[in-house]
Amino acid sequence: xxxxxxxxxxxxxxxxxxxxxxxxxxxxxxxxxxxxxxxxxxxxxxxxxxxxxxxxxxxxxxxxxxxxxxxxxxxxxxxxxxxxxxxxxxxxxxxxxxxxxxxxxxxxxxxxxxxxxxxxxxxxxxxxxxxxxxxxxxxxxxxxxxxxxxxxxxxxxxxxxxxxxxxxxxxxxxxxxxxxxxxxxxxxxxxxxxxxxxxxxxxxxxxxxxxxxxxxxxxxxxxxxxxxxxxxxxxxxxxxxxxxxxxxxxxxxxxxxxxxxxxxxxxxxxxxxxxxxxxxxxxxxxxxxxxxxxxxxxxxxxxxxxxxxxxxxxxxxxxxxxxxxxxxxxxxxxxxx
Amino acid sequence: xxxxxxxxxxxxxxxxxxxxxxxxxxxxxxxxxxxxxxxxxxxxxxxxxxxxxxxxxxxxxxxxxxxxxxxxxxxxxxxxxxxxxxxxxxxxxxxxxxxxxxxxxxxxxxxxxxxxxxxxxxxxxxxxxxxxxxxxxxxxxxxxxxxxxxxxxxxxxxxxxxxxxxxxxxxxxxxxxxxxxxxxxxxxxxxxxxxxxxxxxxxxxxxxxxxxxxxxxxxxxxxxxxxxxxxxxxxxxxxxxxxxxxxxxxxxxxxxxxxxxxxxxxxxxxxxxxxxxxxxxxxxxxxxxxxxxxxxxxxxxxxxxxxxxxxxxxxxxxxxxxxxxxxxxxxxxxxxx
Numbered sequence: 273x274x275x276x277x278x279x280x281x282x283x284x285x286x287x288x289x290x291x292x293x294x295x296x297x298x299x300x301x302x303x304x305x306x307x308x309x310x311x312x313x314x315x316x317x318x319x320x321x322x323x324x325x326x327x328x329x330x331x332x333x334x335x336x337x338x339x340x341x342x343x344x345x346x347x348x349x350x351x352x353x354x355x356x357x358x359x360x361x362x363x364x365x366x367x368x369x370x371x372x373x374x375x376x377x378x379x380x381x382x383x384x385x386x387x388x389x390x391x392x393x394x395x396x397x398x399x400x401x402x403x404x405x406x407x408x409x410x411x412x413x414x415x416x417x418x419x420x421x422x423x424x425x426x427x428x429x430x431x432x433x434x435x436x437x438x439x440x441x442x443x444x445x446x447x448x449x450x451x452x453x454x455x456x457x458x459x460x461x462x463x464x465x466x467x468x469x470x471x472x473x474x475x476x477x478x479x480x481x482x483x484x485x486x487x488x489x490x491x492x493x494x495x496x497x498x499x500x501x502x503x504x505x506x507x508x509x510x511x512x513x514x515x516x517x518x519x520x521x522x523x524x525x526x527x528x529x530x531x532x533x534x535x536x537x538x539x540x541x542x543x544x545x546x547x548x549x550x551x552x553x554x555x556x557x558x559x560x561x562x563x564x565x566x567x568x569x570x571x572x573x574x575x576x577x578x579x580x581x582x583x584x585x586x587x588x589x590x591x592x593x594x595x596x597x598x599x600x601x602x603x604x605x606x607x608x609x
Numbered sequence: 610x611x612x613x614x615x616x617x618x619x620x621x622x623x624x625x626x627x628x629x630x631x632x633x634x635x636x637x638x639x640x641x642x643x644x645x646x647x648x649x650x651x652x653x654x655x656x657x658x659x660x661x662x663x664x665x666x667x668x669x670x671x672x673x674x675x676x677x678x679x680x681x682x683x684x685x686x687x688x689x690x691x692x693x694x695x696x697x698x699x700x701x702x703x704x705x706x707x708x709x710x711x712x713x714x715x716x717x718x719x720x721x722x723x724x725x726x727x728x729x730x731x732x733x734x735x736x737x738x739x740x741x742x743x744x745x746x747x748x749x750x751x752x753x754x755x756x757x758x759x760x761x762x763x764x765x766x767x768x769x770x771x772x773x774x775x776x777x778x779x780x781x782x783x784x785x786x787x788x789x790x791x792x793x794x795x796x797x798x799x800x801x802x803x804x805x806x807x808x809x810x811x812x813x814x815x816x817x818x819x820x821x822x823x824x825x826x827x828x829x830x831x832x833x834x835x836x837x838x839x840x841x842x843x844x845x846x847x848x849x850x851x852x853x854x855x856x857x858x859x860x861x862x863x864x865x866x867x868x869x870x871x872x873x874x875x876x877x878x879x880x881x882x883x884x885x886x887x888x889x890x891x892x893x894x895x896x897x898x899x900x901x902x903x904x905x906x907x908x909x910x911x912x913x914x915x916x917x918x919x920x921x922x923x924x925x926x927x928x929x930x931x932x933x934x935x936x937x938x939x940x941x942x943x944x945x946x
Contacts, residue, residue: 273610274738276688280712282738323929351613352797360697361923362717363931366800370934375617375797377725378717378921380699388714392729399736401611401619419925460689460712463703584715586698588756592660594700597707 274398278492280485281459284398289449289608291404292345294338295561296331297554298413298439304539309562310440311338317414317439325359328412329368331441331554332357335561336369336408339443347372350445351402354389356380357410357553358437359419364410374406382582383478383507384461385409386442386557387601393446394455394603403447410441411552420471420587433473435509436546438538442557444565450608453568457493457604461485463584465597471590475512475535475548478581481598482508483519485579489602490525497527503577504564505600506534506556509549510541512581534559534580556580568607576605611735615829617822618796621735626786626945628741629682631675632898633668634891635750635776641876646899647777648675654751654776662696665749666705668778668891669694672898673706673745676780684709687782688739691726693717694747694890695774696756701747711743719919720815720844721798722746723779723894724938730783731792731940740784747778748889757808757924770810772846773883775875779894781902787945790905794830794941798822800921802934808927812849812872812885815918818935819845820856822916826939827862834864840914841901842937843871843893846886847878849918871896871917893917905944913942 277283294311302313312334319327319334332355340347353372355365356379365378381388389407396402414424416437422428446455464484468477482505490496497503497520508516513533520527534556535549550559560578567573581600590596614620631648639650649671656664656671669692677684690709693716694701702715718725726744733739751761753774759765783792801821805814819842827833834840834857845853850870857864871893872886887896897915904910918937927933 274733274736276737276740325925325929356715356717358698359923360925361695361719361921363921363923363926366921366934367926367931370800370802373799375799376936377729377797378693380693380715380717382698392714395733395736395738396611399611399732399738400613401732401736403613460714462710462712463707465707584698584700584703586696586700588662588697589700589704592662594704597703599713 274395280488281457281492283457284394284455286398287448288394288397288446288455289452290565291445291447291449292339292343293444293561293565294335295442295558296334297558301438301440304544306538306563324412324414325363328364328410328415331410332364332368332408335441335443336406339445343445347374350374350404350406352377352396353406354379354392355408356385358416382584383551383553384580384582384599384601385553386560387580387603390444391458391601391603394458397446397448405446406443408443409553409557411437411554413437413439416552430547431472432547433511434547435474435535435549435551437552438550438555438558440554440558442561452608453565454606454608455603456606459485459489459602461600463597463599465595467595469595474551474583475509476515477583477596478598479508479512479515479519481600482516482579482581485600485602486520487523497525500530500577501573501575503531504534506580507551508533508581509535511548568605571607571609574607578603578605611732617825618794618829620794621731621792623735624785625731625734625783625792626789627902628782628784628786629676629680630781630898630902631672632779632895633671634895638775638777641881643875643900661749661751662700665701665747665752668747669701669705669745672778672780673743676782680782684711687711687741687743689714689733690743691716691729692745693722695719695753719921720888720890721917721919721936721938722890723897724917724940727781728795728938728940734783734785742783743780745780746890746894748774748891750774750776753889767884768809769884770848771884772811772872772886772888774889775887775892775895777891777895779898789945790902791943791945792940793943796822796826796939798937800934800936802932804932806932811888811920812846813852814920814933815935816845816849816852816856818937819853819916819918822937822939823857824860834862837867837914838910838912840868841871843917844888845870845918846872848885905942908944908946911944915940915942
């Protein structure tokens, strides 16, 4: 049952476990260092659909269908789907998942969505509110660029601090099991806003939220960074991850070599022209489902502190002079072989 | 603890209770039949802010602050806020609530958001994942019109099936208590899409979702419509509520005089030029918090089946030829004096 642990953390004792997972991505993601670990790579950015938005919906349908198939489950066996994305009114999720015919609880956490959906699924399963839940999210470079920035045809210059929105989706199925990768603790973050207004420097806008959540988690659980085989924020990129280290140092925690960021894992920054790294809901989602969950499953990691971050802004809020609030949710995932 | 009851319903036995609530609205809502029941009416559509979006954020801050004040609570005593709205990337919620400094779990359910946020709060409290949660949502006529339809200055004609987006916000605080208005059952809906494409006929697009969820709830709980003092969908308006009655009849359930719709309660259709009725996340939220919860609290209603509905579309999905998927979540609220 979920139990409060310290001020911000909830411990889950009823063995909510990742029963299966899948990651799908686009051509650029396929060319990156994790390319071969994806369940499927789509060379066509349209996935055969008429629009990029419909293509992003197709990514969610693909990742969830593949995750269900691996567990030998049909959609009707899921009691809830927790899903969200970056598109206005969450249309990637709604239209991608509507045929599943599963009760849908739409989530919005910007690029932290994989953490938020998985946290909700784990808490629901742990509490008995559900036996089986799906958690899924996506992003698409082309839908994000035209919604948040410029038409792709405009060919706008991107500064070094900017990140590259992943064309990818990740899905997990959470149920109760004796073995597997367990969701042991969940720490939901508070909105942190340090006044950053540069839409091309999301990493810096989100880093304070990552540091806030990490510090709360360590305090609540009376642990320290080197108690974990890996701590993966996402998607702070190079600039944000450096700032996160600094902010944690100021809070009295040293993040060692076990610290990384999903935005740094998805692409090869030296050869793939992604500037500060990857971003988008699909970045941490696909890094988790293509790379990190398999490492936990194989026992190469005994535990992982998965801490996806989100920038809770819109073009309208930025045009109206607002700064960019960040959020970060932390999940402790443990390998239980 | 949350316990599955039938295929779609979860029963909550640990007394998750509405500790306090508040509703705030705009001038038109103040002139409506429920006007005097609001906690505050703001004559200025800007609430002293520079933009309508910031005004909508202010509505959320106002309603939650007033709900907390009534319970003698400070924001820091809340463990989670479940919040969402209709604006792109949920900015009304993020910017309205960021200063609360409470862990935020952003929700998206379009006009069903009050039901979704309250369901999440109740399940979290029931399970022990939290002791105190807030649930809040809002809408604003001016932000919705310019985002979903036309610039207000354009003065577009509105057909008779169209609804009027409420300028309003409702907030509830959920905790455990021996007495008060209890959330006893939650039935989360599935996306239902019957192919309606008319953005000016949302009621018809959402009615099938309301009928689907109501029928599931009655089947799961082995009850019938006249077991409830009131069944309130929201916000189907006149056209959608009629269709909901017809669809329920086809499913073998007769909705009697105890059936109403939040979109029909908020405004006086004869004198307020709202065509088919009210809509927007703030409509069912403010009808609940200004009118229905007080009736439960006073014992004038022993129970209420609160069933807010949402249309999960965006202007982009409509421009790309998609139909309008609907969703509806049902909560059984019981008066425990």
